[in-house]
Amino acid sequence: MSSFTKSAQQWATFARSWYLIDARMQPPGKIATMCAIRLQGKHKPIYHALSDVGDHVVVMNSRHIAFSGNKWEQKMYSSHTQYPGGFKQVTATQLHSKDPKAIVKLAVYGMLPRNLSRRTMMQRLHLFPEDDLPEDILLNLTEELPQPREIPRRLNEYSQEEREAFPTLWTPPEDYRRK
């Protein structure tokens, strides 16, 4: 890098990268924090709020996000049509069935700073419900970010050897009857 000209070094420092995040089985809040940090440019040591150093973030499989707890039934998204009697409240499940990208989009929108650059940062966020990305975005991608949550495996995804090698607390006797 010391052999670059000053202009080439500056071009490389201030270039906008494209990050890819796979949201399959991930909590949408954690995905949204990773997106918000990179859209603002807070992952760069050259960060400044006025310098527009944010990067593009592409989120795929947003249809397969996984809320923890009972949030699919309990989390409410509210809006108002500005007409009288127009207050609408929908659960996360209903919103997700109507628009699979809305949950991640609203989460990221709420995590960005409330100033005029929020709209430009949201334009640099690209959401896709499945993993089929268009050609031009695939050509731009530079890095894939690791998933924040380790996906636990189902019992039938463990092999028989792993199941036997798993430590047991006690072995029941021969005549033990389970309910």
Next chain:
Amino acid sequence: MVFLTLSCWIRNRGPDRYWKVQEVLSNARHFRGRKNRCYSLAVRAVRRAFVYATKARKIKRRNMRTLWISRIAAASREHGMKYPALMHNLVKSSVEVNRRVLSDLAITEPKSFLSLAKLARARQQEGFGAALGDGKEPPGVFSRIVTLQ
């Protein structure tokens, strides 16, 4: 009647009104709306602007420090450490580099910043070892530097 001849009716106003007005308007030229042209509006806007400027001298120092901190946090996360851990371990290793210089190093001297981050990481591991281990002397040198008085 006091003024009996025509020449006594003439009043001599101040000769420098133009320059007194320009003194204020020149500070208001970059404002929005009629505040940049009309003296009565400009006087109030210029006074507010000067008050904000005096208050901002303290706020500038605060903003610069938060900017340095966010830059150092970004650079340390690139190297796998968090900002509080980095600063605490640098202090424990008696490296008294301030945030301004650290952020400049992170931007212009990335290798030096990496070496400081590795120093802090080593001191952190020694701290963990001392806390969790059995009190034996570790092979490293960082925790045996004289602590600050």
